[in-house]
Amino acid sequence: xxxxxxxxxxxxxxxxxxxxxxxxxxxxNYALSLDRGEYHTQSWRQLALMFSTADRSSIEQLxxxxxxxxxxxxxxxxxxxxxxxxxxxxxxxxRGAQDHITKEVWxxxxxxxxxxxxxxxxxxxxxxxxxxxxxxLGKELIMYNGMTDNTMPRxxxxxxxxxxxxxxRCLITxxxxxxxxxxAGYDLTHSLDVLYWxxxxxxxxxxxxxxxxxxxxxxxxxxxxxxxxxxxxxRSTGYCVDRIGFYLQKIIHVNRxxxxxxxxxxxxxxxSKIEYADIDIVREKGIHAYLREIKNDxxxxxxxxxxxxxxxx
Amino acid sequence: MLDSTxxxxxxxxxxSWDEMCTGNGIRSQYEQVFRALNxxxxxxxxxxxxxxxxxxxxxxxxxxxxxxNEGIERIFPFDLIPRIITGTEWAHIEAGIVQRLKALxxxxxxxxxxxxxxxxxxxxxxxxxxxxxYTREVFGIKVPYDIFVHISGIDLIxxxxxxxxxxxxxxxxxxxxxxxLENREVTKRLFPEMLSxxxxxxxxxxxxxxxxxxxxxxxxxIAHPTVVLxxxxxxxxxxxxxxxxxxxxxxxxxxxxxxxVDNHKVYMKTTMGLxxxxxxxxxxxxxxxxxxxxxxxxxxGIPGILSAxxxxxxxxxxxxxxxxxxxKAVYAYVPAMIKYYLNEEQILPNVPTYQLADPxxxxxxxxxxxxxxxxxxxxxxxxxxxxxxxASDEDIAGFIKAVEADPRNFIAQPIINLSTVPCFLNNRFExxxxxxxxxxxxGPGGIRIVPGGxxxxxLREGSLVVNSSQGGGSKDTWVIN
Numbered sequence: 145x146x147x148x149x150x151x152x153x154x155x156x157x158x159x160x161x162x163x164x165x166x167x168x169x170x171x172x173n174y175a176l177s178l179d180r181g182e183y184h185t186q187s188w189r190q191l192a193l194m195f196s197t198a199d200r201s202s203i204e205q206l207x208x209x210x211x212x213x214x215x216x217x218x219x220x221x222x223x224x225x226x227x228x229x230x231x232x233x234x235x236x237x238x239r240g241a242q243d244h245i246t247k248e249v250w251x252x253x254x255x256x257x258x259x260x261x262x263x264x265x266x267x268x269x270x271x272x273x274x275x276x277x278x279x280x281l282g283k284e285l286i287m288y289n290g291m292t293d294n295t296m297p298r299x300x301x302x303x304x305x306x307x308x309x310x311x312x313r314c315l316i317t318x319x320x321x322x323x324x325x326x327x328a329g330y331d332l333t334h335s336l337d338v339l340y341w342x343x344x345x346x347x348x349x350x351x352x353x354x355x356x357x358x359x360x361x362x363x364x365x366x367x368x369x370x371x372x373x374x375x376x377x378x379r380s381t382g383y384c385v386d387r388i389g390f391y392l393q394k395i396i397h398v399n400r401x402x403x404x405x406x407x408x409x410x411x412x413x414x415x416s417k418i419e420y421a422d423i424d425i426v427r428e429k430g431i432h433a434y435l436r437e438i439k440n441d442x443x444x445x446x447x448x449x450x451x452x453x454x455x456x457x
Numbered sequence: 458m459l460d461s462t463x464x465x466x467x468x469x470x471x472x473s474w475d476e477m478c479t480g481n482g483i484r485s486q487y488e489q490v491f492r493a494l495n496x497x498x499x500x501x502x503x504x505x506x507x508x509x510x511x512x513x514x515x516x517x518x519x520x521x522x523x524x525x526n527e528g529i530e531r532i533f534p535f536d537l538i539p540r541i542i543t544g545t546e547w548a549h550i551e552a553g554i555v556q557r558l559k560a561l562x563x564x565x566x567x568x569x570x571x572x573x574x575x576x577x578x579x580x581x582x583x584x585x586x587x588x589x590x591y592t593r594e595v596f597g598i599k600v601p602y603d604i605f606v607h608i609s610g611i612d613l614i615x616x617x618x619x620x621x622x623x624x625x626x627x628x629x630x631x632x633x634x635x636x637x638l639e640n641r642e643v644t645k646r647l648f649p650e651m652l653s654x655x656x657x658x659x660x661x662x663x664x665x666x667x668x669x670x671x672x673x674x675x676x677x678x679i680a681h682p683t684v685v686l687x688x689x690x691x692x693x694x695x696x697x698x699x700x701x702x703x704x705x706x707x708x709x710x711x712x713x714x715x716x717x718v719d720n721h722k723v724y725m726k727t728t729m730g731l732x733x734x735x736x737x738x739x740x741x742x743x744x745x746x747x748x749x750x751x752x753x754x755x756x757x758g759i760p761g762i763l764s765a766x767x768x769x770x771x772x773x774x775x776x777x778x779x780x781x782x783x784x785k786a787v788y789a790y791v792p793a794m795i796k797y798y799l800n801e802e803q804i805l806p807n808v809p810t811y812q813l814a815d816p817x818x819x820x821x822x823x824x825x826x827x828x829x830x831x832x833x834x835x836x837x838x839x840x841x842x843x844x845x846x847x848a849s850d851e852d853i854a855g856f857i858k859a860v861e862a863d864p865r866n867f868i869a870q871p872i873i874n875l876s877t878v879p880c881f882l883n884n885r886f887e888x889x890x891x892x893x894x895x896x897x898x899x900g901p902g903g904i905r906i907v908p909g910g911x912x913x914x915x916l917r918e919g920s921l922v923v924n925s926s927q928g929g930g931s932k933d934t935w936v937i938n
Contacts, residue, residue, distance in 0.1 A: 145709075145727055145728055145729075146709060146711060146715050146725060146726065146727050146728075147715070147726050147727060147728055148712065148714065148715050148726075149709075150728050236691060239517070239691050239696070239700070240690075240691050242517075242700035242703075242704065242710070243700050243703040243704040243708075243709070243710045247516075247704075250517060251515060251516060251517070254515065254516070254517040255515065258514065258515075258530070300728065304728075395728070398729065399728055399729050399730075453728045
């Protein structure tokens, strides 16, 4: 397939995976902020720091007003990661690759684009209907994912799309986890309340799984285990890196060369750092250092991948 | 006869042929549609009108208008009521277009090789020499099966007496075929019964016919040649059409930056390395195709493509240099070409055309300028023209000056009142002027024309300009048995 198309499909899914994460976290933050709890004071600021590309001082200013943060993260054109900007870019990518995605998938992306640009949506948010709007956006993204899964042929395009999706998902999990462990002093020995971890777990849709899986009150350590190692959890780094490997193999199977061999080795090193580690190794290394290392390795791998398959201009 | 509510005050425009009404009744081909529409209220029609708009928007059949750095998506206006052509009328149109394209292909072959038509004094040498679209760089290049025009859109109009005239030939990169196909799909959704009762000939095999022609042109004798569609990119206003055609033919949609030339062969850059390309259906003008030969500032093209083309390593659809045959001044010589190459009389007449390079013709045109349309020979899309009946005095004075400065690049034609079709506007039916662009395909097996074409309609009251850039819309076009 054309390198430009592989690039477009990869980024289509990266943008929409990021949008999906942002919509869900906005929803979680919004719902939690309605209760007065001891851990909620910093959460808007953290979300804005993670998702906004605006400069730090203007984020600090915004962070005191939840309504403003939500507007900034959805609409502000000064923020490249605002939902509207990402959906626009996703649609541009989908448009450029329209003959490689199914009509159904294209119509979902197109619909999402028209929805986010509909002035009525913004009016509804001003009238305090934010939750319903976030719900609707969330459903649209689920529709997109379902439509993709159900209609896309399992070909090279699909491999690159899925690679984009799990790369983005893994990066988001790493970033979220790092931020929340920072709030917990990067401490895996002592434990904070589950209420502290609720924001993180809900934002990654892993709260229910956590309650079902972990019975001890070692919350800090349990959360670290779930987020890094738990293969049942579809947003854990372990699961994402597994999937990346699966689709990488499929791509390399038909594109074998010297460069692909070194890319495969690079992946293998990243994989083994998760697959053959356990919570004790993480504790020894320090969770901050561990998460950073995985993230840097993933970014490096990603750079090599882009150079190998996407360079066309 | 016109006793329903929606049709109650439908008044034909005097001096124009109405496709539905005669002076005192409904033409037989419209009877069924007229009856069906009569049973509907204005509000039902209005709801269907909205539904049509939503269908186009949902599928992304839109073009983007940029303002304040924000893109706004617009749809091309679609009118609900089909334009109907009878089988007999169609047979006449088809024969006329086939004849015309045969002659034009022979003309292009001749003009880029022997130039017999000039030597025999049929077409003046200075007319060709002064044509900016005459491409010396392709002189002597042999193209597969001697076909230069594979894909064409011939614009037809219908005068007050019902005669079809050829208004212009589009032999380079005619667009609109996706609207012909999508309009039919929308009609299926809006008026399923009306459509199935009317015995309308099918159009949707166009992409398959086109694909067969593209494949047959491949220079390499291999089982699965690589055929691609080349687009200028997502910002082009016809981008939807490019994706539509690529998808319905199942071929890759590429941009200039996806392709490269090495050792006079064209390759596309894929995740598996380079892959040789055999046939390019390109939707980019000649000027932008090869920066080494044509415009050096073009970022859309492929450096070196002309050399690959000259060597016969890649087939281009349409061929380079076709612009000389659809030049508006050369148009006047098409009847002579038909006589010269085919020894036949023209089946579909030209609109009378005055070459303004001729002083007598110029004088006549300036004296009757209120009943004339003056056009630049090298522009299309409704740009660079003057409608004498509606222009202001300043515009006319300005145009006269421009013509006198460079008469070769202008022609004039008497204004023909295009035929009208009812359109659903302002909650009732009003007559609006239309033209017709049938799409013809020339391949090694002959010339095929999908029954119908794109009916473009001037939605502004009284306007005779149907181009979408000038506020035009479109209609589904039925050829019924």
